[in-house]
Amino acid sequence: MRCTVFGTGYLGATHAACMAELGHDVLGVDIDPGKVAKLSAGEVPFYEPGLAEVLRRNIEAGRLQFTTSYVEAAAFADLHFLGVGTPQKKGEYGADLRHVHSVIDTLAPLLDRPAVIVGKSTVPVGTAAELGARARVLAPAGDAVEVAWNPEFLREGFAVEDTLHPDRMVLGVDRDRPGSAETQLRQLYAPLLAEDIPFLVTDLATAELVKVSANAFLATKISFINAISEVCEATGADVTQLADALGYDARIGRRFLNAGLGFGGGCLPKDIRAFMARAGELGANQALHFLREVDSINMRRRTRMVELAAQVCGGSLLGANVAVLGAAFKPESDDVRDSPALNVAGMMQLHGAVVSVYDPKALDNSRRLFPTLNYATSVADACENADAVLVLTEWAEFAALKPDDLAGVVRARVMVDGRNCLDAQQWRNAGWVYRGLGRG
Ligand code: UDX
Numbered sequence: 001m002r003c004t005v006f007g008t009g010y011l012g013a014t015h016a017a018c019m020a021e022l023g024h025d026v027l028g029v030d031i032d033p034g035k036v037a038k039l040s041a042g043e044v045p046f047y048e049p050g051l052a053e054v055l056r057r058n059i060e061a062g063r064l065q066f067t068t069s070y071v072e073a074a075a076f077a078d079l080h081f082l083g084v085g086t087p088q089k090k091g092e093y094g095a096d097l098r099h100v101h102s103v104i105d106t107l108a109p110l111l112d113r114p115a116v117i118v119g120k121s122t123v124p125v126g127t128a129a130e131l132g133a134r135a136r137v138l139a140p141a142g143d144a145v146e147v148a149w150n151p152e153f154l155r156e157g158f159a160v161e162d163t164l165h166p167d168r169m170v171l172g173v174d175r176d177r178p179g180s181a182e183t184q185l186r187q188l189y190a191p192l193l194a195e196d197i198p199f200l201v202t203d204l205a206t207a208e209l210v211k212v213s214a215n216a217f218l219a220t221k222i223s224f225i226n227a228i229s230e231v232c233e234a235t236g237a238d239v240t241q242l243a244d245a246l247g248y249d250a251r252i253g254r255r256f257l258n259a260g261l262g263f264g265g266g267c268l269p270k271d272i273r274a275f276m277a278r279a280g281e282l283g284a285n286q287a288l289h290f291l292r293e294v295d296s297i298n299m300r301r302r303t304r305m306v307e308l309a310a311q312v313c314g315g316s317l318l319g320a321n322v323a324v325l326g327a328a329f330k331p332e333s334d335d336v337r338d339s340p341a342l343n344v345a346g347m348m349q350l351h352g353a354v355v356s357v358y359d360p361k362a363l364d365n366s367r368r369l370f371p372t373l374n375y376a377t378s379v380a381d382a383c384e385n386a387d388a389v390l391v392l393t394e395w396a397e398f399a400a401l402k403p404d405d406l407a408g409v410v411r412a413r414v415m416v417d418g419r420n421c422l423d424a425q426q427w428r429n430a431g432w433v434y435r436g437l438g439r440g
Contacts (some may be wrong), residue, residue, distance in 0.1 A: 012083030157332030172207025229438025239438030326393025403430030
């Protein structure tokens, strides 16, 4: 089949490459000529394990191209995916839909044949119906333009795996205007459906809500364990053992019960806020009041970490040398959007600490966002003369650190484990002060 994908960020670039991997002819579209040039040359403009290989393989096979031209895109295919970003509005909780609107407003006037536009971006419930109406007014093909919604659940760091082997697929269709979206997507995703991956067809609103509800649930699960972690700290209990014990209950499950610095990134924080904003517009704001608490527990983790750092530095961060290991919002990513690690590093600097940050992949993005922090070239470089070492992103390289690796480098043997990824006993036995979040 032939399809286009609008937007070539984490979501769009991965979707385009993976659809080509399934054997389809794909044209990726982006308004940024720099991104298009990079992708066309087989380079991924961000860090995503395994994506470069899929990209190159399919470019070489002639199945995957990129362009900035909407005219070319409209001529290329009659199935168009929409994968542009929906960030948080400046100064408001709601989602900023300007990129989504801009794709529809530019593409629709070029649609002179029947076409299906399939949204993958995370949008407030009601957006798909509105975009459908908007597209049909603007398109010469008029009522022959269908808008469907196929939310994307991929995790950064596992984007290729999640796209080619999702745990489920959801397709929202316009129940008032039966079209060909379902038939076309069943054909497009045939190799996945052959693996018995559940494929749920719903109305548009349900599909939009599935995505935000899933992210709200994950955020709630993380904030739940972080709230329990606060109680653990107050009593001297150990939240990691507690989470293990909870996790054996199959109804609860151990995943997303890692207490620590909390969630960040380009999705969870802004999605729960946009969800609250939309519920408010719909007159259902009471229903999601608890998400405010989820958000607040999460943000409190960051200030708690700064307090803990001050505590282990003798009561004040003023003049303290602090090594921060990790800047990305999670391991296997170079994404620093709303990164708890980078936030904490910035806050400690405001409190007078000399902060030295190291991350295996996210240094360039961090420098752009926080140019005034010191960036180190290795773990040892960051930890030189440190009064405290803080692990704020659980990269495997940091989780594998042994006390002897750093003993001769630091000024004081103090380890603060913001992700509860180190063996507390091992560090204490080696004579270090070890502090974790929620670990007594
Ligand atoms: C998330 C959803 O998982 C994905 O389905 C959706 O499509 C996009 O948003 P992502 O943003 O890539 O994906 O990150 P995720 O792996 O969910 O982690 C989010 C944050 O939660 C990270 O900052 C991570 O460190 C944190 N986290 C995760 C915890 O603090 N504890 C956990 O137990 C799990």
